[in-house]
Amino acid sequence: MDYSLTDEQLALQESFRKFCDKEIKPNADKLDKADYAEADKLMKQNFKKLAEFGYTGMCHEEKYGGSGKDLVTQCVAQEELARVCAATFLSVGGSLGLCGLPIAHFGTDAQKKKYLPKLISTEMIGAFGLTEPEAGSDAIGIKTTARKKGDRYILNGSKTFISNGPIADIAVVMAVTGKPEEKGRNVSSFIVEKGMKGFSAGKHLDKMGYRGAPTSELFFDDCEVPAENLLGVENEGFIQAMKTLEYGRIGMAVVALGIAVACMEESITYAKERHQFGRPIGKFQMVGFKLSDMKVLTDVSRLLIYKAAWHKDNNHPEAATMASIAKLTASEASTKISSWAVQIHGGYGYMTEYPVERLYRDAKLGEIGEGTSEIQRLLIARDVLAKY
Amino acid sequence: MDYSLNDEQLTLQESFRKFCDKEIKPNADRLDKADHAEADKILRQNMKKLAEFGYTGMFHEEKYGGTAKDLITRCVAQEELAKVCAASYLSVGVSLGLCGLFIAHFGTDEQKKKYLPKLISTDMIGAFGLTEPEAGSDVMNIQTTAEKKGDRYILNGSKTYIINGPIADVAIIMAVTGKPEEKGGNVSSFIVEKGMKGFSAGEHLDTMGHRGAPTSELFFNDCEVPAENLLGVENQGFIQAMTTLEYGRIGIAMLALGISVACMEESINYAKERQQFGKPIGKFQMVGFKLSDMKVLIDVSRLLAYKAAWLKEKNDPEAATMASIAKLTATEASTKISGWAVQIHGGYGCMTKYPVERLYRDAKPGEIGEGTSDIHRILIARDVLAKY
């Protein structure tokens, strides 16, 4: 057993933290408040900078321009980015993770060569299209269809809440190819490119938080996708999703942790500086104890994340459940922590000029995206009931 | 003992609910999203409509144009407005409640005649200036001074988080008139009018929630206030505040209750309509049970607020503590409930198109304004320790 980070991880943590504080943090507020045109521009700039640092390539093989880091190392880096800008974290994660990883895992060599280097360099931005208006938690209930016609598939349907939707160059889209009665084994994944006939993205959806992360619907209107853009094997879409989901869960857990850590750091600073009744408010137990509780929950979240990542790196059978546990715990913790953070800041906490105001709006999504807390609980309970 | 509302209250509830749904609710979203100029316009329209209905007059005597309803009757009405538009509720509450009640309780006949009818008709909008950048919870630490000079007082200092600040025609300002060492007994209240030399309001402060309630700083730069604008007796400011504070506490409790009820109603509708896995999601216990918990906390909040109102109406010595209990319970409940409401709405809950997104942002400030939760806990504990 070893709870320590390696020298490499520590060095990465330090240098990436400096990078994030210098390059990403100063624009985080603007990214949240600007209109979409400007926000998208800032986001793309952030993408480029992160590519230059080497962050975007961490989850991908060297042969495509990545650096092939293990998941624990990725988490160490991810926390630093999540801490300064949840929106950027989400977008980059959506592109390199949700879109890039399915290609990396299930793509042909040709597909990998075609897309991965560009995703890593951020020359291309990717999206992942599963969720539909009528299929949220009930992902198996998706209705977008893909009918084989000669050397192409014709896609019809729509997706919603798609991160990077408005700016995506490619999207991994899941559509029904098999028989309706074979739910769970009747969906395939396709790589759809911007510009393909019949494919369009909707306007930016206006959100409570993560406002800088462009989100939209995607529309498929007799969209023609070349057969070679099928990803992996027909009707294996949900099995693919199952394999890549843990990455998404762990990613979501990390962004929740990052938000929580940012809340805690802001709160500690404020509690030291803000004086009332003749002393720093941190000295009042009702304030100080909230900081203690933040610390407890962030420590717990981080350890669960590392364990989930370590399990996944080792292909442990417990990996899926641990990813659920980490995601559930970290996201619910981060909502609570963001609320305590606003509370500690008093009136300032709900002024938009204070970061915790944005963090409060950002935190809540964590309990919903990548599988709601309710779904995570169902999965964890199922595992418990199976084991004992 | 009687837990029922009387016929007058039931009639008022029904007619005011209809009024709010028709006249205020349709603009609530716009009020939240518009730029400050447009929002102020909508707010003023709301205030006029509420004056026409007779809502603004409920807090005041008939001789000034009011209808002098008892506190519980006011609560019944308040819940209906709070349900549809937190921002309007807050603005009106500050104008007629905090500002108006101060004048009603401590003003001379001339002062009451001069200001109350106009506040009630909303020809004038009022504000209440106590909080300062360095004096939030530590309210006795206010630094704004008022120096007597002949037939006027010269005010110097600033106030912050002043609701209606940007649009106020009149403000009750609390400033130090006595000796610094006599904390608690050295502050006086003044009626300051827009246009008085040296008095200015800052720009709109950008807030997380109740964005339609215009908020700003107020500045006093050798501000000249005629001596006849002293409210009540010199150095009695904190005592005045102590007696009127309970109204504010109960008012915020009702606001929180209204937000909670709106959250629950939206959630019930959504839980019935939204289908996943072949059934309305309300049928899943993890969703349905959240609705149950909302109901429990709402019932508790309402009863505590009514009890506080009943005690205040009788000038019972327990009134102050019960007001704290009601405020603390209702506001913490509403933050929780707004969290559950967003959760039940899933991805849609984070979209600004859905009312629960705004309610989530409106709920949180309740735990902070009118005495933070922590302050109220201290007050309640003090009462317990004194009693037992």
Add this chain to the structure above:
Amino acid sequence: MDFAFTDEQLAFREQVLKFSQNEIAPLSEEFDEKGEFCWEAWKKMGEFGLLGLHFPEEYGGANADVVTSCMAAEALAEGGADGGLTLSWGAHTFLCADTIFVHGTPEQKEKYVSKLASGEWVGCMALTEPNAGSDAASVATTAVKKGDRYVLNGSKMFITNGPIADVCVVYASTDKEKRHMGISAFIVEKDYKGFGVSKTLKKMGVKTSTTAELYFDDCEVPEENVLGEIGNGFPMALQTLEWDRSALLAPFVGGMEFVLKQCSQYAKDREQFGRPIAQFQAIQQKLADIKCFVEAARLLVYKVAWNKDQGSALNHMEAAVAKLYVGDWGMPMISEAVQIHGGYGYMHEYPVERVFRDTKLAQIGGGTSEIQRMIISRLLLS
């Protein structure tokens, strides 16, 4: 809207409070430690008039209304009576005796109610079975008519007062096809052949209340002991909720007020780091939270009581809200109360330790919190 109690009610409450503090509380401590039913306390309560408070005078009662009954239950707990005693009282008076009073024939009332009201006889109510808890409608104990008697077969579980009861209102199925509408109620006396206690159960809390597993082995019950109408058992059982959600919840409110007093006094006496711990915000926070809970719970419980006094039908929503709140919001509060007492809160000699064990039942007995949530959400979504 009016939250006032009458002067009469307040005076009576004071009496009960003093009675509890002086006569009952010391006994509660002793008998909770032993884990035994305290007959002395029971007798005193009977003499005081508590066990039949709401019955008409001809049955030995005082004609008290529901609000007054709740006040008495609350005050008894607030004075230091343990949860076991108040539970035994509640089950005896409101779940057994009252059912006979409301649904019984004149003969049945004549025979049983007075003796129950005085406490001379102890009553119990048997609905729950080993395989029928939350799913109360799936009761499997059968009652088959045979000539002029009914023959009962089956078993009951977690029956408060079971081991000491003279009289038991038993719910059994007379028509399995009709499911919950095929259940009937019977008055079973302890000496009836084929009826007995198979086991006295050892519990976490409410230790002075004896709890039994009961068996019915061809137990013969005379026809005249059918209570109410055949097939009407389930609605009758549901009706007891009116009392269950008011007078049986009131002791939890009183108990928490009792605990609040204990906590306040402890916090002022106990010094650490050179001062009474009451000066630490961490403690103040807990005191405030407990206080808020008590006020809220009281309002909910008395609303149910007041409704019944108005003659209104049971409001299932309000009853469920009250039960759920008392249990699920109360349990964390008693946990905080133990916390205030530190290590002492974990010791038997401090009452909060007992109240902690007693309070857990509020989330389970008389309808679990989960069932309450089911009821509430179903009503909200309908």
